[in-house]
Amino acid sequence: MANLLISEIFGATIQGEGSLIGRQTVFIRTAGCDYRCAWCDTLYAVDPVHRPDWQRMSSHEVLEEVETLTHGNPILITLSGGNPALQNFNALIDLGHDKGYRFAMETQGSVSPDYLSRLDYLTLSPKPPSSQQRTDWSKLDNNVRKAPKQTHLKVVIADEDDYHYARALADRYPELPLTLQPCNLDTMDEESADVDALNDQLKWIMQRCQQDHWYAPSLLPQLHVMLWNNERAV
Numbered sequence: 646m647a648n649l650l651i652s653e654i655f656g657a658t659i660q661g662e663g664s665l666i667g668r669q670t671v672f673i674r675t676a677g678c679d680y681r682c683a684w685c686d687t688l689y690a691v692d693p694v695h696r697p698d699w700q701r702m703s704s705h706e707v708l709e710e711v712e713t714l715t716h717g718n719p720i721l722i723t724l725s726g727g728n729p730a731l732q733n734f735n736a737l738i739d740l741g742h743d744k745g746y747r748f749a750m751e752t753q754g755s756v757s758p759d760y761l762s763r764l765d766y767l768t769l770s771p772k773p774p775s776s777q778q779r780t781d782w783s784k785l786d787n788n789v790r791k792a793p794k795q796t797h798l799k800v801v802i803a804d805e806d807d808y809h810y811a812r813a814l815a816d817r818y819p820e821l822p823l824t825l826q827p828c829n830l831d832t833m834d835e836e837s838a839d840v841d842a843l844n845d846q847l848k849w850i851m852q853r854c855q856q857d858h859w860y861a862p863s864l865l866p867q868l869h870v871m872l873w874n875n876e877r878a879v
């Protein structure tokens with residue numbers, strides 16, 4: 646059954662963000678999102694105006710594509726979006742696990758499908774105030790309840806309000822490791838992000854944490870932006 650709505654499948658490449666940064670992986674980018682973040686960098690997988698470019702695929706078809714891209718080597722599969730948690734990945738996880746693939750998902754935590762606990766890795770990336778979206782904390786709690794053992798939080802930081810949001814998040818879920826990253830505000834320019842500004846923002850995040858003697862979070866750049874700017878599917 647072609648029940649998965651897909652924007653693009655690409656790789657193998659490297660994970661540029663979060664706790665799995667640097668891992669070689671294939672990305673399955675699903676289409677559709679329940680958010681509309683002010684600085685969304687994947688509008689082509691969010692805005693229904695791009696629907697003609699989206700494809701309905703079965704789990705078998707998706708895994709076939711992944712096997713072609715990885716030459717049959719069972720590496721890490723990253724489920725991204727859009728919001729991938731809107732899709733039913735039970736069958737794909739079964740098929741992939743049978744062949745030795747591992748699954749990571751990145752989602753904002755606004756819906757909590759039953760298969761979350763069956764993922765090998767989960768990155769919960771709730772969106773801070775600069776996104777102009779509002780976090781439903783009870784829904785995020787549901788995600789944390791269903792989360793697999795290897796679950797991390799990730800927040801992108803654009804300003805002081807975002808920093809305080811990250812602190813509140815850390816207070817709510819002290820058991821989960823947290824990564825902070827600079828927020829790419831140049832997402833409307835398909836070619837060029839302001840990498841210098843992102844580096845400066847990362848330095849500011851570091852100084853801000855040190856000012857508060859807050860040493861728990863890991864602080865990371867957006868590696869894929871440093872390497873490929875805003876280029877798609879690399």
Ligand code: SF4
Binds near residue numbers: 688728753
């Ligand atoms: S949650 Fe992610 S994919 Fe959805 S609008 Fe926000 S940044 Fe874009």
